[in-house]
Amino acid sequence: RKEVEQDPGPFNVPEGATVAFNCTYSNSASQSFFWYRQDCRKEPKLLMSVYSSGNEDGRFTAQLNRASQYISLLIRDSKLSDSATYLCVVTNNYGQNFVFGPGTRLSVLP
């Protein structure tokens, strides 16, 4: 079993739609959680950290359920510019290394 698993995708949604991505992780000692975004042929960039209480940044909402070892990302009112691959990232039990999920590709269509 992979350490971090994500919805396989791709997700093709119309502009304005709401889309949700799911992620599960296997290491119960993982300490920090993130969503990164990677545009085609570009480097990953931090989208947002994920906190236990859940957090929101504009149209983006992240949730963490430690008991279920599950992380989610909700994007509301999708824009064309949201088209990218979304990477779920967790730190390992030493908190020093980042483990990446395979990513879920999103295409927002006009």
Place this chain on the structure above:
Amino acid sequence: EAGVTQFPSHSVIEKGQTVTLRCDPISGHDNLYWYRRVMGKEIKFLLHFVKESKQDESGMPNNRFLAERTGGTYSTLKVQPAELEDSGVYFCASSQLRSWTDPGELFFGEGSRLTVL
């Protein structure tokens, strides 16, 4: 402020040759990571430096890969001799160490694409 820079951006070599990739992290970042993305696969950890010390090199595929970080500044990743399966994009990332359990936000370079023929 300059971001993480990597060189070369793309390298095409033949099987058996040697390639050295370079990474200049953001100034002041003690953490430096190397990752690799092979076509169609997820980004995989290779190794982690804290300053000039190798903190974790458990992701290095084999002894054909050698990473160094002299003086705790830039880092090099040498592949010698290169094999076909080494093809992929090698990402370097750096972060500012906050605590031993909080490595800080990762900032990535644009990657070095390696093609082994």
